[in-house]
Amino acid sequence: MSSIEVSLFEIVKKQVKFKLTSYQSIWISLVFTQLFGILLSSVVSQSGDSYSQTDIPPGIHSETVFTTINTFDSTFLMVMTYIWIVASTIFLGVASTKRIDFGFISTRLSQFLSTIFTLIILTAIGAITVYLGNSLISLIFVIFHEVMPVSTHFTFLAHVANVTGVFGYLLLYAAASYLAISLYQLNRIVLPALLVLYGLTINLSATYQFNHPIGQLTRFFGEETSILIFVFKVVIFTAILFGSTWLVTRNREVVS
Amino acid sequence: MNIGSFIPLILVVLLTYGLVQMAKRNKTRSKLRISRKMVFYIPVGYLLVLIISTAILYLVPVNEDSKLQTVEQSFIDMYNDNYLLLHEGKLDAVNPAFIIRQWHQGVTNQKLLVKPRTLGKMPVLIVIERIPGYSDTIDSFLFEGKLVMGDYEVKGYNDDVVISPKANELTIWNKGDRSYKMAYFQYDMIMTQFTSGTSYDNSHSTEEWLPTLYLKIPESIEVTIDEGIKEQVTEL
Numbered sequence: 255m256s257s258i259e260v261s262l263f264e265i266v267k268k269q270v271k272f273k274l275t276s277y278q279s280i281w282i283s284l285v286f287t288q289l290f291g292i293l294l295s296s297v298v299s300q301s302g303d304s305y306s307q308t309d310i311p312p313g314i315h316s317e318t319v320f321t322t323i324n325t326f327d328s329t330f331l332m333v334m335t336y337i338w339i340v341a342s343t344i345f346l347g348v349a350s351t352k353r354i355d356f357g358f359i360s361t362r363l364s365q366f367l368s369t370i371f372t373l374i375i376l377t378a379i380g381a382i383t384v385y386l387g388n389s390l391i392s393l394i395f396v397i398f399h400e401v402m403p404v405s406t407h408f409t410f411l412a413h414v415a416n417v418t419g420v421f422g423y424l425l426l427y428a429a430a431s432y433l434a435i436s437l438y439q440l441n442r443i444v445l446p447a448l449l450v451l452y453g454l455t456i457n458l459s460a461t462y463q464f465n466h467p468i469g470q471l472t473r474f475f476g477e478e479t480s481i482l483i484f485v486f487k488v489v490i491f492t493a494i495l496f497g498s499t500w501l502v503t504r505n506r507e508v509v510s
Numbered sequence: 511m512n513i514g515s516f517i518p519l520i521l522v523v524l525l526t527y528g529l530v531q532m533a534k535r536n537k538t539r540s541k542l543r544i545s546r547k548m549v550f551y552i553p554v555g556y557l558l559v560l561i562i563s564t565a566i567l568y569l570v571p572v573n574e575d576s577k578l579q580t581v582e583q584s585f586i587d588m589y590n591d592n593y594l595l596l597h598e599g600k601l602d603a604v605n606p607a608f609i610i611r612q613w614h615q616g617v618t619n620q621k622l623l624v625k626p627r628t629l630g631k632m633p634v635l636i637v638i639e640r641i642p643g644y645s646d647t648i649d650s651f652l653f654e655g656k657l658v659m660g661d662y663e664v665k666g667y668n669d670d671v672v673i674s675p676k677a678n679e680l681t682i683w684n685k686g687d688r689s690y691k692m693a694y695f696q697y698d699m700i701m702t703q704f705t706s707g708t709s710y711d712n713s714h715s716t717e718e719w720l721p722t723l724y725l726k727i728p729e730s731i732e733v734t735i736d737e738g739i740k741e742q743v744t745e746l
Contacts, residue, residue: 386560
């Protein structure tokens with residue numbers, strides 16, 4: 255008989271690897287939700303029709319020219335990726351999935367850390383694929399539409415900043431979802447109660463004209479123009495959310 | 511209180527509940543099971559498609575077609591300067607590259623009628639410069655027009671303009687439908703939150719400069735402009 259001391263790092267590493275390779279539905283759902291988002295983004299456009307008249311020299315108007323400019327964007331792709339990361343987080347956070355983690359030599363901490371690292375990796379992959387998905391939308395235009403798409407041309411650093419921003423938002427969604435699902439498992443009433451509270455806040459803020467916390471939070475992240483400060487905000491906020499999740503889950507028993 | 515605002519919340523609760531139940535039930539998962547090979551090939555194939563799409567977009571100039579061509583704002587400014595010079599009667603100062611057609615028209619009886627072929631407005635502006643002296647020849651210059659949609663210039667914009675000088679008449683019309691269409695793709699605003707400064711103008715404004723027909727007409731020639739197009743004619 256021998257005893258081997260296994261480090262926390264090794265356990266977490268094994269569990270992360272297991273989660274990434276075993277929960278195949280996450281990868282399949284990533285593909286299909288993003289493809290659905292790409293298809294939606296490719297067909298839904300904002301159309302702007304206009305009659306153009308020259309105004310040079312002033313006061314003289316020409317025969318009208320009819321122009322139509324359709325604007326397509328990747329909002330649906332982004333929304334579908336949000337849904338995917340929320341669904342994946344819920345999947346990783348539910349009790350039945352957690353039980354599998356304890357088939358390993360595992361502690362509550364290693365299980366928690368492995369879930370967080372898995373979420374970070376999923377978020378990174380989601381951010382990269384959603385960003386690359388823009389190219390597929392553009393290519394669909396080129397192949398199936400007679401009109402011409404125009405992409406914004408970014409520098410390499412701008413692309414990095416864009417992907418980092420997407421990663422930040424997805425991570426925030428993941429962290430918030432993880433906390434939400436943990437609260438839900440703590441007490442089934444908590445999550446609906448939070449949502450009702452959210453609805454009441456929105457309604458009351460509209461009635462009594464005050465800035466509700468969700469709006470302030472949205473502006474806190476959405477109005478940030480510096481990527482470094484945004485990353486800092488995301489790190490702090492995500493740490494708070496994950497920390498809260500740890501407080502909620504650390505004393506829970508593993509139920510079979 | 512707006513009850514309607516609770517509908518999304520109810521949907522979120524139901525969605526969350528449904529997702530949780532789906533994840534908890536092994537039966538649901540078994541129904542959706544895909545073979546291990548496919549589970550590997552689908553995501554990898556998807557990633558490859560994304561990478562190839564990106565490579566194609568960056569390597570192949572698919573952003574321009576035969577009808578549209580990128581145009582720099584500095585070029586448009588330069589063109590606009592020339593356009594203004596022309597309308598001020600400074601034809602000699604205009605860049606000759608913008609004169610797309612030039613011809614002489616002889617008239618009889620010292621009379622000229624400028625008119626559209628059909629009722630309505632014409633696809634050109636007309637600038638008339640009267641030159642002193644007696645002659646029966648009119649020098650005509652067609653200055654290029656431009657249609658710019660966003661950052662793109664519509665190529666062939668001037669091709670549909672028809673000017674027909676015959677005897678004592680100058681008839682002008684447009685043979686095309688003068689309808690233009692294009693599409694833009696733009697990143698979701700979340701994706702460009704930190705690089706909005708490098709993004710193009712989202713307004714996608716359309717600017718048009720009609721072709722200008724510059725006529726040097728001797729004072730001895732009597733010019734009659736059709737009533738319907740008088741507002742498009744500038745006499746210097």
